[in-house]
Structure formats: structure tokens, C-alpha cells
Amino acid sequence: MAAVGAAMVLLAAAGACDGGGKGDRDKDATRALAAQKLRWAACPAPAAEAESAGPADGAGWECARMTVPVDWSDPGEEQMKLALIRGRATGPGRRIGSLVFNFGGPGQPGVSMLPAAAQSYQDFATLRTRYDLVSFDPRGTGDSRPVRCLDDSAQDKASAADKTPDTPAEMTTLLHLARANTQACAKHSGPLLAHIGTRSTARDLDLLRQVLGDDTLSYLGFSYGTELGAVYAHLYPRKVGRAVFDAVTNPADTPVQTALGQAEGFQLALGDFLKDCTRRHGNCPAGDTVKQATATIRTLLSRLERTPLPTQDGRPLTQTGALNGIIQALYARSYWPSLQEGLNEAMQQGSGNVLLALSDQLTGRDPQGHYSTVQAANIATLCADTPHRYTPDDVKKSLPAFRKASPVFGSHVAWGQLLQCTDWPVAGTANTPVTATGSPAILLIATTGDPATPRTNLPRMARQLGPRTAIQITRNGDGHTAYGTSPCVTDIVNAYLLTGTHPKTGTTCTT
Structure with missing residues (x-):
């Protein structure tokens, strides 16, 4: 014990001789960053090559750029710019401050998402009466030094490739594509990849x-944005203001647990779609009962693995494209008519235009064939946020559980998600713990039929944050996220954000 104590004294003395050294320089750099002045100006019209941009007509939105360090452990060294957007508070009523949004992904650019969401959901106008609405392109996304990986042609091949290998040749192809993506990310964005994680x-x-x-952070985070919010609350519990987490994740889950939950969630959502389809439509394309319809869809997918369907733009609809299209349509009930149309087209007309268009939405491909960087940023963030690196053997061992959770999506999700970080060039670190002792109450919202962030995440996130911190709200319904689509949830959130009114934890919304 004496030797250890002596070593500590020597270390302290060495630090004292340095006069603070790097620690003082880091503090000076951090203070300088906090003192920067933002130069807000009308948002420019989107350029064709822009990764994200504000609304084309300005529409009362202002844009700016904020300087951040690339490496927060060395804030005085290399720096980068984050793209920001703001809509000033309109009144009436006293301005509360800024309300910052994150739209999830990870990888979704807030600069383009905030105006689009405000246009789609009129309730944003209610929040804007007393808040400046603010969002940003997180590091590695949009116009904030985006992560870049595969080019458009290579991404087309990857998006169509078989993600459920049944033969050694198919396995070789899948592994080759995964490694090609990793190598492209390392080539084009290597120095940034170590600094893309959620803690940064x-x-x-x-x-x-x-x-x-702002003295405290008022925040509305969706999906992955709830994980970002939870990590923030853990790091800065006394800087949390009024915060809402909609479609909560569970940061403590391993990638296997997350993927397994999503496979089960999408199977549940498909069942809800088919119940609605068979009940309300006499000509539901997949069949007259949920069991029959599920079997018909599985038959279609099996056929597509061998014989893709033609489409108008020349790209075939493969099994992977069809699965991605179905997954995209299950994110929101408003997509269900398109899913019904797409299945009808595939089964009765022998073409895959609608399902391929839905798949393109999921993968971020525009009509001109250009991909956004959302997928690249998504993988980079997820790999930075976990130390797990799975092998093909790991995936094979997990397949029975995935197939049990979802006969339709299980294998696709397992192979598609678990090998993303296998050869990733930098190590990852888990985001746990996310305890938030000392934080004010945070609203946590989950939807029973959410395909991507299952409702089971709600009590688990609540336990991590702390019983005095989490207020749990459940929405009975379908789709991913609830604010703006559920009148009950929207009223609760607006009352909380605008007046500080706390709902009773355990509240359930049925509208």
C-alpha cells in the first residue's frame, strides 16, 4: 500500500511541475468553443450535391455552423463544423428557450428533417410559439463532415445482394460485400471513424x-435520438431541462438483442398490417387470413431469391429489395396502402416497382440513383457504440432464435445487421451506463406496435435512468414514434414542454 501511495504522490508532483499542461490547454479550448458566436442567416436553397439542406424557400428557417473538436479528449487540436438550423419562436407567450430535436437513425440529418417534420406535423407550430426550434446534422451526417463509404454503383449492388446466404458461394459474396463496405469507409472517412460515437x-x-x-437543454429525441438523450442525461444530469424521448431504445442491449427485438417487432407489425388488410379488404393480395397471407409472402420472398422481378428503371427487385420495401412500409400506418399495392403488383402483375421504391426510401437512394450518407453514418455510429464484433459462426448460432422471433425477417435481420462491424477499423465502446441521478423528470414514450423500438424497451430504459427520473407513457397503436400522430401523446408532450405539466407515470394513450 505504501508503494502505491508513493507512486500517486510522484504522479501528482509531475503534474504540478507541468503547471497543468494539457489539462489547462483543454480547458482554454473548451471555453473558447463555448464562447463562439453563431452567424445565423437564411438557409440556402438545397444544392443538387448537398447531403442535407434547409427548405428550398427559406420558410422562416435560419442556418448556421458551429465549431466542435474532432476529438473531445483533445479539444484544442483538429476541429470541424456542424450544420445547424433554427426557427425562431413566433409567440404569443414568453419565449422559454431553444428546443433541440434529434430525428434518430443514427444518421438522420436534422437540418433537412426539422423543416420537413414541421410541415408534416402542425403540432410543431404549437411548440414554436414559445421555443426556438433547433436541430443539427450530428457529426458524420448530412453536412457535418459526413461519413462516406461505397459509391452509388457499389451501393446498388450491396442493396440488392442476398442477405440470407444458403450456400458457401452466397456466404462468400456476403462477406466480400461487408468487407468492401468497411474498406470503403476506412478509405474515405478513416480518421473520423474513431470520433463518431454517441458520447462525442x-x-x-x-x-x-x-x-x-440556454442554462438547461430542452430536447425532443426520436428513436436513436432517445439513446443520444439518455447518454446526455448521464453525462450532464443537472443540465437536462424538459426532455422527451419518443420510441425509446435500450442502450444496455447488445447488437444481438437489439436486432432480435427488431426482428420480432417487424414480424408483429407485419401481422398487424395483415390483420387490417384481411379484415378491411376482400381482395387482400396476400390471402384471406393472417396465416395464409404470411405463408404467401414467404413464398414470394423465396421465389425472389431465385428469380427477381423486373422494374421500370431496369434494376430487378430481389429478395433483399422486397424485404427492405416491406420493412420500410411497416414504419408507419400511412405506408400500409403502398405495401398492399406493392404486394399486389408483385404477386398479380409480376413486377416490383412499388416495393423497390419503398426499398429505396429505406436505403436512402434518390430517383437519380444517388445515395445519401445516412447508411454510412448509421453503421459508423453503431460500430463506435459497441465493442462487439461478430463472426459468421456467431450469426449461425443465433439464427434459430431469430427465425423463431420472425419467420419472415429473422434471417435477413441477423445476417444484415450482425456482420456490419466485423472488420471495423476502430474499436467501439458501449454507451452504458445511462443512469441520470439528479436529472429532472424525463418523458419516455413507447408504442405497442412499434416495429423498430419495441415497447419492452420502455421499462428497461426507465430502470436505467432511475425511477425518480423516468415518466413512462405507452401508446396503444401501430408505427414508429407517437408524437404528431397520436393526439393523446401529442397533448401530453405539448403540456409538458410548454407548461412543465407532468403526466402520471404509467399513463396509456389509446388515440
């Missing part, structure tokens, strides 16, 4: 709070 983004978020001039 949470520190960016706190810098944004300071630069905006």
Missing part, C-alpha cells in the same frame, strides 16, 4: 446548449 455527439449537444445561451 452528446458533448456536441451540450456545447450547442451553451452556444445557444
Whole structure:
């Protein structure tokens, strides 16, 4: 014990001789970053090559750029710019401050998402009466030094490739594609990949709070945005203001647990779609009962693995494209008519235009054949946020559980998600713990039929944050996220954000 104590004294003395050294320089750099002044101006019209941009007509939105360190452990060294967008509070009523949004992904660019969401959901106008609405492109996304990996042609091949290998040749192809993506990410974005994780983004978020001039962070995060919010609350519990997490994740899950939950969630959502389809439509394309319809869809997918369907733009609809299209349509009930149309087209007309268009939405491909960087940023963030690196043997061992959870999506999700980080060039670190002792109450929202973030995440996230911190709200319904689509949830959130009214934990919304 004496030797250890002596070593500690020597270390302390060495630090004292350095006069603070790097620690003082880091503090000076951090103070300088917090003192920066944002130059807000009307958002430019989107350029064809832009990764994200504000609304084409300005529409009262302003854009700016904020300087952040690439490496928060060395804030005085290399820096980068984050793209920001703001809509000033309109009144009437006293301005509360800024309300910062994150739209999930990870990888969704807030600069383009915020105006689009405000246009789609009129309730954003209610929030804007007393808040400046603010969002940002998180590091590695949109126009904030985006992660870049495969080019458009290579991404087309990857998006169509078989993700459920049944033969050694198919396995070889799948592994080759996964490695090609990793190598492309390392080639085009290597130095940035070690600094894309959620903890770095949470520190960016706190810098944004300071630069905006707010004492605490008012925040509305969706899907992955709930994980970002939870990490922020863990790092800065006494800087949390009024915060809402909609479609909560569970940061404590391993990638296997997350993927397994999603496979089960999409199977549940498909069943809900088919119940609606068979009940309300006498000509539901897949069949007259949920069991029959599920079997018909599985037959279609099996056939597509051998014989893809033609489409108008020349790209065939493969099994992977069809699965991606179905998954995209299950994110929101408003997509269900398109899913019904797509299945009808595939089964009765022998073409795959609608399902391929839905798949393109999921993968971020525009009509001109250009891909956004959302997928690249998604993989980079997920790999930075986990130490797990799975092998094909790991996936094979997990397949029975995935197939049991979802006969339709299980294998596709297992192979598609678990090998993404296998050869990733930098190590990852888990986001746990996310305890938030000392934080004010946070609203946590989950939807019973959510395909991507199952309702089971709700009590698990609540336990991690702490019983005095989490207020749990459940929405009975379908789709991913609830604010803006559920009047009950929307009223609760608006009352909380605008007046500080706390609902009773355990509240259930049925509308």
C-alpha cells in the first residue's frame, strides 16, 4: 500500500511541475468553443450535391455552423463544423428557450428533417410559439463532415445482394460485400471513424446548449435520438431541462438483442398490417387470413431469391429489395396502402416497382440513383457504440432464435445487421451506463406496435435512468414514434414542454 501511495504522490508532483499542461490547454479550448458566436442567416436553397439542406424557400428557417473538436479528449487540436438550423419562436407567450430535436437513425440529418417534420406535423407550430426550434446534422451526417463509404454503383449492388446466404458461394459474396463496405469507409472517412460515437455527439449537444445561451437543454429525441438523450442525461444530469424521448431504445442491449427485438417487432407489425388488410379488404393480395397471407409472402420472398422481378428503371427487385420495401412500409400506418399495392403488383402483375421504391426510401437512394450518407453514418455510429464484433459462426448460432422471433425477417435481420462491424477499423465502446441521478423528470414514450423500438424497451430504459427520473407513457397503436400522430401523446408532450405539466407515470394513450 505504501508503494502505491508513493507512486500517486510522484504522479501528482509531475503534474504540478507541468503547471497543468494539457489539462489547462483543454480547458482554454473548451471555453473558447463555448464562447463562439453563431452567424445565423437564411438557409440556402438545397444544392443538387448537398447531403442535407434547409427548405428550398427559406420558410422562416435560419442556418448556421458551429465549431466542435474532432476529438473531445483533445479539444484544442483538429476541429470541424456542424450544420445547424433554427426557427425562431413566433409567440404569443414568453419565449422559454431553444428546443433541440434529434430525428434518430443514427444518421438522420436534422437540418433537412426539422423543416420537413414541421410541415408534416402542425403540432410543431404549437411548440414554436414559445421555443426556438433547433436541430443539427450530428457529426458524420448530412453536412457535418459526413461519413462516406461505397459509391452509388457499389451501393446498388450491396442493396440488392442476398442477405440470407444458403450456400458457401452466397456466404462468400456476403462477406466480400461487408468487407468492401468497411474498406470503403476506412478509405474515405478513416480518421473520423474513431470520433463518431454517441458520447462525442452528446458533448456536441451540450456545447450547442451553451452556444445557444440556454442554462438547461430542452430536447425532443426520436428513436436513436432517445439513446443520444439518455447518454446526455448521464453525462450532464443537472443540465437536462424538459426532455422527451419518443420510441425509446435500450442502450444496455447488445447488437444481438437489439436486432432480435427488431426482428420480432417487424414480424408483429407485419401481422398487424395483415390483420387490417384481411379484415378491411376482400381482395387482400396476400390471402384471406393472417396465416395464409404470411405463408404467401414467404413464398414470394423465396421465389425472389431465385428469380427477381423486373422494374421500370431496369434494376430487378430481389429478395433483399422486397424485404427492405416491406420493412420500410411497416414504419408507419400511412405506408400500409403502398405495401398492399406493392404486394399486389408483385404477386398479380409480376413486377416490383412499388416495393423497390419503398426499398429505396429505406436505403436512402434518390430517383437519380444517388445515395445519401445516412447508411454510412448509421453503421459508423453503431460500430463506435459497441465493442462487439461478430463472426459468421456467431450469426449461425443465433439464427434459430431469430427465425423463431420472425419467420419472415429473422434471417435477413441477423445476417444484415450482425456482420456490419466485423472488420471495423476502430474499436467501439458501449454507451452504458445511462443512469441520470439528479436529472429532472424525463418523458419516455413507447408504442405497442412499434416495429423498430419495441415497447419492452420502455421499462428497461426507465430502470436505467432511475425511477425518480423516468415518466413512462405507452401508446396503444401501430408505427414508429407517437408524437404528431397520436393526439393523446401529442397533448401530453405539448403540456409538458410548454407548461412543465407532468403526466402520471404509467399513463396509456389509446388515440
